Amino acid sequence: MKKVAYFDCFSGISGDMTLGVLVDLGLKPEVLKDELLKLNLDGYKINFNKVQKHGITGTKVDIELDNHDHHHEHNHHGRHLSDIIKLISESQLNQDVKDMAEKIFTRLGEAEAKVHNVDIEKIHFHEVGAVDSILDIVGSAIGINTLGIDKIYSSPLPLGQGFVKSSHGVIPVPAPATVELLRGIPAKRTEVSAELVTPTGAAIISTITDSFGPIPDMTIENIGYGAGTKDFTEQPNLLRVIIGTSKDVYESDVINVVETNIDDMSPQVYDLLMDKLFSIGALDVFLTPILMKKNRPAIKLTVLVESTKLQEACACILSETTTMGVRIYEANRKKLAREMTEIETEYGKVNVKLGKIGDEVIKIIPEYDNCKQLAEKNNVPIMKVHQAVLTAFSNIK
Numbered sequence: 001m002k003k004v005a006y007f008d009c010f011s012g013i014s015g016d017m018t019l020g021v022l023v024d025l026g027l028k029p030e031v032l033k034d035e036l037l038k039l040n041l042d043g044y045k046i047n048f049n050k051v052q053k054h055g056i057t058g059t060k061v062d063i064e065l066d067n068h069d070h071h072h073e074h075n076h077h078g079r080h081l082s083d084i085i086k087l088i089s090e091s092q093l094n095q096d097v098k099d100m101a102e103k104i105f106t107r108l109g110e111a112e113a114k115v116h117n118v119d120i121e122k123i124h125f126h127e128v129g130a131v132d133s134i135l136d137i138v139g140s141a142i143g144i145n146t147l148g149i150d151k152i153y154s155s156p157l158p159l160g161q162g163f164v165k166s167s168h169g170v171i172p173v174p175a176p177a178t179v180e181l182l183r184g185i186p187a188k189r190t191e192v193s194a195e196l197v198t199p200t201g202a203a204i205i206s207t208i209t210d211s212f213g214p215i216p217d218m219t220i221e222n223i224g225y226g227a228g229t230k231d232f233t234e235q236p237n238l239l240r241v242i243i244g245t246s247k248d249v250y251e252s253d254v255i256n257v258v259e260t261n262i263d264d265m266s267p268q269v270y271d272l273l274m275d276k277l278f279s280i281g282a283l284d285v286f287l288t289p290i291l292m293k294k295n296r297p298a299i300k301l302t303v304l305v306e307s308t309k310l311q312e313a314c315a316c317i318l319s320e321t322t323t324m325g326v327r328i329y330e331a332n333r334k335k336l337a338r339e340m341t342e343i344e345t346e347y348g349k350v351n352v353k354l355g356k357i358g359d360e361v362i363k364i365i366p367e368y369d370n371c372k373q374l375a376e377k378n379n380v381p382i383m384k385v386h387q388a389v390l391t392a393f394s395n396i397k
Helices: 015-024 029-036 067-073 081-089 095-116 131-146 176-181 199-208 269-280 307-320 368-378 382-396
Strands: 002-008 044-053 056-065 151-154 157-159 163-166 169-172 187-189 219-227 238-246 251-262 284-292 296-305 327-335 337-345 348-357 360-366
Touching: 015 029, 015 056, 015 131, 015 199, 015 219, 015 238, 029 044, 029 131, 044 131, 056 131, 081 095, 081 131, 095 131, 095 176, 095 199, 131 199, 176 199, 251 307, 269 284, 269 296, 269 307, 296 307, 337 382, 348 368, 348 382, 360 368, 360 382, 368 382
Parallel strands: 002 151, 056 219, 157 187
Antiparallel strands: 002 238, 044 056, 163 169, 219 238, 251 296, 251 327, 284 296, 337 348, 348 360
């Protein structure tokens, strides 16, 4: 049984909303405070309050900074990413927490650096370096670790509109760093004139989430609400997280299937087309013979592709073939966990793909090209090499 969490971001996500929802789910405030003390950071107080948004109760986190302490915060020039990573890595926090927090900050740094067109080490975390962002990010990593969550799913992210003030002046919503962090992640437009997804929220959710989409199959056990600061008339400003258990022993994800029917193109073109689609990063490309109108023999071209490569795949098909359009739909996949390894046989080394459920290997697939080379080199049938791999593997076990 896996413990899964579904981040239902119907009103977006921010660092403090994430921290609030984890406390709402049962992360004890004193545990969180004790863990945060392991960071060499002072001059702050954290308060947790129950608040209501449109009649729904959630936990609101407020971080109070001591005013006389502002010089500690390097307000004028901010902290560098390396200072923050050092603060985290030199702390007494658990290694998994450190890794997650460092990963989130690095993603945030990369996005800010790209937007401002400066080297990542020169980036000053004005908004981010502020103590509260460090507490939000490290606190979120502590919460996920303490609650023992194995897998995280999230809904698509709603983006507000309008403008917001930043240390650089007035910028559009969503902020440039937020958009940068949401590359490859499904987003949706809303009519709310406010920042729903903050850069910190985007950095957290894009780093920790295994898959974006609808709520996965699970037995619901616990629900928490984290409250944002603002109030909207359109919706309650809350982040909901649903925790449950999943019996699913397989890995799962969502891919795009792109297909089109072609009845008026030279078959020679498919060779180059396949090469191009695979070079873009298509997971698979295949051709199915079909009969079309007027009983014309034709080909259905099908391409399996991740959402990040979808636009490129469509552009390739539309420019390289005679078709005028493509059909696109999403497909849910269930997969064995995969692991690559190398097996030494009497004929030489072979790369092998292992299919696993948990730690148990249930399939061994030797790489065809390797087996072919060794069969030719040793002048033996390819099945012999194949068999030698399986025998060698069972001896290792």
